[in-house]
Amino acid sequence: MGNASYFWNEVIMPVLSLTGYILLILIPLLLAVAYLTFVERKVIAAMQLRLGPNVVGWFGLLQPFADGLKLLHKETIIPTRSNPILFLLAPLITFGLSLSAWAVIPFSPGCVISNINVGILYLFAISSLGVYGIIIAGWASNSKYPFLGALRSAAQMVSYEVSIGLVIITVLLSVGSLNLSEIVTAQEKVWFIIPHLPMAVIFIISALAETNRAPFDLPEAEAELVSGYNVEYSSMTFALFFLGEYANMILMSAMGSILFLGGWLPPFNFAPFTWIPGIVWFALKISFLLFIFLWVRATFPRYRYDQLMRLGWKVFLPFSLAWVVLTASFLVIFNLLPGK
Amino acid sequence: MINMTAFLFYVFSIVLLSAAVFVVSSRNTVHGVLFLILAFFNAAGLFILAHAEFLAMMLIIVYVGAVAVLFLFVVMMLNIQIGEIQFVIRRYSLIGSFVGVILAIELVLMLVNWHTSPGAFDLTVAPIDLQKGIPNTQALGNLLYTHYALIFQAAGLILLIAMVGAIVLTLRHREGVRRQIVGDQFAREVKDCVQLVDIPRTSKG
Secondary structure (H helix, E strand, O other): OHHHHHHHHHHHHHHHHHHHHHHHHHHHHHHHHHHHHHHHHHHHHHHOOOOOOOOOOHHHOOHHHHHHHHHHOOOOOOOOOOOHHHHHHHHHHHHHHHHHHHHHOOOOOOOOOOOOOOHHHHHHHHHHHHHHHHHHHHHHOOOHHHHHHHHHHHHHHHHHHHHHHHHHHHHHHHHOOOOHHHHHHOOOOOOOOOOOHHHHHHHHHHHHHHOOOOOOOHHHOHHHHOOHHHOOOOHHHHHHHHHHHHHHHHHHHHHHHHHOOOOOOOOOOOHHHHOOOHHHHHHHHHHHHHHHHHHHHHHOOOOOHHHHHHHHHHHHHHHHHHHHHHHHHHHHHOOOOOOO | OOOHHHHHHHHHHHHHHHHHHHHHHOOOHHHHHHHHHHHHHHHHHHHHHOOOHHHHHHHHHHHHHHHHHHHHHHHHHOOOOHHHHHHHHHHHHHHHHHHHHHHHHHHHHHHHOOOOOOOHHHHHHOOOOOOOOOOHHHHHHHHHHHHOHHHHHHHHHHHHHHHHHHHHHHOOOOOOOOOOOHHHHHHOOHHHHOOOOOOOOOOOO
């Protein structure tokens, strides 16, 4: 009897409550992903003087669900000479990774599933694993275009991780902790975008490259590679790649707003701004960064591959390394190192 | 009673060891690398059980996020036929088993004479007993940058030399390759490349 109640209290209850929390984050996240695809089409349409989707539902608001249903009822095709297990595993990896990173994102003070001490490293680790979904997809398809797309993407994502890592280091130097909640509370006086503006710019550009978005969408450059690593995918497997890509965009925006825009903090710490709850500010900041993603896509032409590599290794790497040294020296000289 | 930590330890260890066996035994090299990644993940899980969360994250970022990607990159480009592997296995089976037997004997000899020093257990429980109650990352930082700063610098220098060596070995300047020089492109102006020429009219058009 004692044993059973122990089992109930120590194993079943935590698992149930954890599942509840996870659903509480995942369902809004998936809705946000669905509406991000809709907003993307609307924003780009507005920038190109078109109307965008406006037929399904009021203002086309039901369009994402119509698209999802259409994808669901199509046939899942597995190419004959492919490696079926890895072929099906790849979209699952992409989608699963893009969701699992949300475990450490703090939405408002104390509102986080897992407040771990190495939160930012966990985020960095998860975002660096994203390349596996793509590279496995490219190899398992056993087809030329997906393979070329996957190789491009592997090189691209490994290169831009380096500059993202250095950006994270500069922020960590100014915070003195790897905990995401502490990174946000360290910005109560001033958001890091003001002292670290060049790093914020580098972070956004690297985030574009890391999520394979325009103008760095070389892995799926339709002009040369048909559609890159996901050529052979159809139906639900394709939908998982698509959802994963958009969830990654939201994740990168959340990371950007935590690192540079003060997470849940209001822009000014007095009356009308502090009435609005922190989670609303966080959502607004994420939406702003997402708008930049879409804006860039509608504005810039695609980079050439060698230019992309040059930008990553010869421009961003030396510059962000210099900025790390500069920040560290500044903090030491003026005796501002956190934790002293 | 279920001891959750012990249960997780055995799960991670069993998966880690079986993944390691599959790394060396799988015929398809790509599968081998993927099993290696699985092994890395379980090793990271073991680190987390030992409250070494910084090492766990570093293992995933460095080994899974970068090193294994490059492995996969290389292995995917190779086009190895299964028959070729069998030929190689048959060719080296004699010398391979000889080396294996020697290694096994050495391992057994070492395990027979294994003595644990009396203070070793305390060291594994609290390797850094000078600062208690601080995060793992901070303790590691203190250790690396304060107590072993010189050794850390030396390690960095060795890595730098290795990097320079790798670049020197592979750097090759080929003649006749036209590279984009961005500075030159920006330095170009209209007056350098476009000029209006007055061509005298020779005949009535």
